Amino acid sequence: QSALTQPPSASGSPGQSVTISCTGTSSDVGGYNYVSWYQQHPGKAPKLMIYEVTKRPSGVPDRFSGSKSGNTASLTVSGLQAEDEADYHCSSYAGSNNLVFGGGTKLTVL
Amino acid sequence: QLQLQESGPGLVKPSETLSLTCTVSGGSISSSPYYWGWIRQPPGKGLEWIGTIYYSGTTYYNPSLKSRVTISVDTSKNRFSLKLSSVTAADTAVYYCATPSALSISWYLYWGQGTLVTVSS
Numbered sequence: 001q002s003a004l005t006q007p008p009s010a011s012g013s014p015g016q017s018v019t020i021s022c023t024g025t026s027s028d029v030g031g032y033n034y035v036s037w038y039q040q041h042p043g044k045a046p047k048l049m050i051y052e053v054t055k056r057p058s059g060v061p062d063r064f065s066g067s068k069s070g071n072t073a074s075l076t077v078s079g080l081q082a083e084d085e086a087d088y089h090c091s092s093y094a095g096s097n098n099l100v101f102g103g104g105t106k107l108t109v110l
Numbered sequence: 111q112l113q114l115q116e117s118g119p120g121l122v123k124p125s126e127t128l129s130l131t132c133t134v135s136g137g138s139i140s141s142s143p144y145y146w147g148w149i150r151q152p153p154g155k156g157l158e159w160i161g162t163i164y165y166s167g168t169t170y171y172n173p174s175l176k177s178r179v180t181i182s183v184d185t186s187k188n189r190f191s192l193k194l195s196s197v198t199a200a201d202t203a204v205y206y207c208a209t210p211s212a213l214s215i216s217w218y219l220y221w222g223q224g225t226l227v228t229v230s231s
Contacts, residue, residue, distance in 0.1 A: 003156065034216035038157070045206055045224050046149075046157065051217040089157050093216040097170035101149075103156040 004029065004090055004102035011108040012080045020105045022073040022090030028100055030071035034093035037066055037075045040104075041086045049088075050075060077107070085109040112136045114207050114222035122201075122229050128194040132207030132222060133187075139165050140185035145215045148181060148192045150203040151224075158203075162215050163190055170215060197229045 005023040012018035022029065022037075029035055035053045038046035048057050050066035053073065063078045073092070077084055090102040118130035132146070139146065147162035161171035163181045171179050175194070183190040194201060204226050208218035 006156075032216075034214075036217040045221040046218075047221075048217060048219050051214075051219075057219060091157070091159070091217070097162075097215060098173065099159040099162075099216060101157040101159060 002100070004092060004100055006088075006090060006102040006105045008103070009106045009108065011110055012077075013110045014080050014082065016080050017076060017078045018080060018107065019074050019076045020088055020090075020107065022075070022092075022102050024071050024073075024092055024094075024100070026071060028092040028094040029068065029073050031095065032093045033068070035066065035068055035073040036091045037064075037073075038089045038091070039084075039086045040089060046089060080109050082109050112209065112211055112220045114209065114220055116205060116207050116222045116225040118225060118227070120226060120228060122197055122227060123231050124198055124229055125196055128192070128197050128201060128205075128227055128229070130192045130205055130207075130225065130227070131189050132191070133189045134209075135188070137211075138185075139183060139188050139190065142211070143213060144209050144211055145213070146183065146190045146209050147207070147215070147218060149206045149208055149218070151206070152200075152203045160192065160194075160205075199229050201227070202229045203227060 037050040040046045094100045113135045148160040178195045180193040204224040206224045208221040
């Protein structure tokens with residue numbers, strides 16, 4: 001199984017919206033509705049932001065939303081805030097009880 | 111609320127076996143029909159799923175690591191463990207234990223703080 005493909009970086013100004021992509025194949029992202037997104041601040045553990053493509057755990061602001069089209073999943077952060085600056089990682093179920101992650105995207109709030 | 115804490119040596123010699131333990135508090139592994147997993151992150155890189163164990167003992171491993179990985183659970187001590195054999199410098203990473211606190215292996219809600227393991231002679 002290969003890692004999912006994410007852009008190394010993304011950026012936006014406060015108040016704007018930014019979308020981060022996560023591209024896989026029909027064997028992972030495209031084949032299952034089990035894409036998740038994690039936010040990770042420097043030196044901290046990842047935090048689950050989105051699971052099963054569109055669901056938000058309790059406490060995650062609704063500024064964070066997820067979607068999927070074909071083999072590509074996306075995380076959209078609306079109304080960017082300074083504290084949203086972090087690394088974002090996607091993951092997907094890849095069949096046969098396997099899980100695959102992306103390489104991570106560094107989001108900068110300008 | 112579940113809390114997870116990794117523990118184990120921070121330095122392992124090449125070719126030896128890396129051993130880590132994840133102690134769970136705020137809930138009982140034996141009474142929680144959940145999956146419990148290990149994920150690692152090499153310095154400056156992305157996350158890599160290592161494997162997961164069901165509370166009853168069934169395991170699932172990353173195919174690329176399967177030949178070297180063993181995950182086990184000790185319900186009497188409310189903890190689960192990771193062993194990675196024949197380590198090399200490429201296994202240097204922050205190792206996290208995590209659980210979805212649900213019957214899913216596709217996402218993780220609760221994470222430990224992570225522990226850095228360096229492979230070096």
